[in-house]
Amino acid sequence: MxxxxxxxxxxxxxxxxxxxxxxxxxxxxxxxxxxxxxxxxxxxxxxxxxxxxxxxxxxxxxxxxxxxxxxxxxxxxxxxxxxxxxxxxxxxxxxxxxxxxxxxxxxxxxxxxxxxxxxxxxxxxxGYTIDIIVSQRFVQQTHLTEASPLEEKVKALVDKKIGDAGNSGTTEALIVYLFKMYGFDAQRDATLVNVGGTTAAGLAALANGSVDVLSFPAPAGPEAEVRGIGSIFISPVRGDIPAMVDxxxxxxxxxxxxxxxxxxxxxxxxxxxxxxxxxxxxxxxxxxxxxxxxxxxxxxxxxxxxxxxxxxxxxxxxxxxxxxxxxxxxxxxxxxxxxxxxxxxxxxxxxxxxxxxxxxxxx
Structure with missing residues (x-):
C-alpha cells in the first residue's frame, strides 16, 4: 500500500x-x-x-x-x-x-x-461509476448519511485518509473535484492512499482502518454495504453531484x-x-x-x-x-x-x- x-x-x-x-x-x-x-x-x-x-x-x-x-x-x-x-x-x-x-x-x-x-x-x-465509500466508524463519528447536504459531506472528508485505485486517474480526480468545489485542496487537506486497483484490496483497507474513505469504482460500494464494511457516501451515478449527472x-x-x-x-x-x-x-x-x-x-x-x-x-x-x-x-x-x-x-x-x-x- x-x-x-x-x-x-x-x-x-x-x-x-x-x-x-x-x-x-x-x-x-x-x-x-x-x-x-x-x-x-x-x-x-x-x-x-x-x-x-x-x-x-x-x-x-x-x-x-x-x-x-x-x-x-x-x-x-x-x-x-x-x-x-x-x-x-x-x-x-x-x-x-x-x-x-x-x-x-x-x-x-x-x-x-x-x-x-x-x-x-x-x-x-x-455516468461516473466511481463512488465515495466511508467506513462504519466514519459514519458513527460524523453522524452524516447519504441524505446529508453535499457540502457537509465533502467537509467531513477533510483531514481523512482517502484510498484510491492508484493507477486510475478517475478515482483521484473525483476527490480533487469535490474538494475544489468547496475551496479545499485534496493533496493538502487530505492524505491520499494508493490501496491498489482491486475491489478486494480497497475493501480490505477500509475494513482494517488503513483508510477512512475509499474513492472506488463499482462494485466496491454496493459490496461494502452488503458486507457491512461501509456505506456509499457520495455517488455521481445516484445523482448526488448534480453537475456530474449524465x-x-x-x-x-x-x-x-x-x-x-x-x-x-x-x-x-x-x-x-x-x-x-x-x-x-x-x-x-x-x-x-x-x-x-x-x-x-x-x-x-x-x-x-x-x-x-x-x-x-x-x-x-x-x-x-x-x-x-x-x-x-x-x-x-x-x-x-x-x-x-x-x-x-x-x-x-x-x-x-x-x-x-x-x-x-x-x-
Missing amino acids: ELRKRERMMPFSPRSLLSLLACLLLVGLSFVSCGATSPANSMALKVGQSAATVTYFPTYVAIQQGFFKAQGLTLDPPNPILLGNDAKVEAALESNNIDLATGTITAAFTVARVDGTIKLVGAMTN QSYGVLFLKQSVIDAKPKAVQAFIRALAQAQEWIRRNPKRAKELLGKYLKLDQKNMDAVASLAMPSMAATPQISRQAFNTANEFHVKAGLLAVGPHYEDLVDSTLIHRALSGQASSS
Whole structure:
C-alpha cells in the first residue's frame, strides 16, 4: 500500500505523459510474441480494456448474446484483452497492439493529447461509476448519511485518509473535484492512499482502518454495504453531484488509421454495441443476471450493483454533445485538462450515425 501526500495534479503533467511513454514500451514488449495487431482480415478487431468492470458491461453482453458474430465481426482474441489500467490501454493503442479501446473518457482524453488522430466512436456508460465509500466508524463519528447536504459531506472528508485505485486517474480526480468545489485542496487537506486497483484490496483497507474513505469504482460500494464494511457516501451515478449527472464515461476510441483500414469492422462493432444496449433495456432481469456472472457476484451483491449501475448504461452508442461537454467540464475542474477538447475534434458522430443507420434489431 502506498501512503503519501500526492503532488498537485497538473493537466496531463510531464509525469503522466512519461508514464504513458513507459507503458508504450512495456506493452509493446509484452505483445512481441503476438505479432502485429489483428490479422489482415478486414472484419477482425483486437480490443483492449483495463479490467472487467461495470463500465464495459455492454461489450460483455454483445459477446455473450452473439451480437458481434451476427454483425459478421470477429474479435481477436474472442474477448477483450484485460490490460490492468488505463495507462496500459492507452499504450497498447498507441503501439498498435490493439485496434480499439473500450475505456474511460479520461483515457481517451489522455491519449488524444499525444495523438491527434484519436477518435471517439461510441458511448457505453453515461455516468461516473466511481463512488465515495466511508467506513462504519466514519459514519458513527460524523453522524452524516447519504441524505446529508453535499457540502457537509465533502467537509467531513477533510483531514481523512482517502484510498484510491492508484493507477486510475478517475478515482483521484473525483476527490480533487469535490474538494475544489468547496475551496479545499485534496493533496493538502487530505492524505491520499494508493490501496491498489482491486475491489478486494480497497475493501480490505477500509475494513482494517488503513483508510477512512475509499474513492472506488463499482462494485466496491454496493459490496461494502452488503458486507457491512461501509456505506456509499457520495455517488455521481445516484445523482448526488448534480453537475456530474449524465456525463460521458465509458467510451470506444481508436486511431483514425484503424477507421480508414477497417471501416466495416468498426461500424459492425458499433452496431453490436447498440444491439447490446437495446437488449439490456428490454431484458432487465436477464441483464442483471448476466451482470452478476460478469462480475462474479452473489445474489445480494448482484441486486445492489445492478440497482446502482444499470441507470448509467448508455441507451445508444451515439455520444451526445451535452454528455461530452459535462465530462469535459469535470476534467477541467478536476485538474486533468487545462483546456477541454472540442466535441467535433474527438467525436466521429458521422461514423456512428453511418453505422447505426444499418443496425439490425435485437430481441
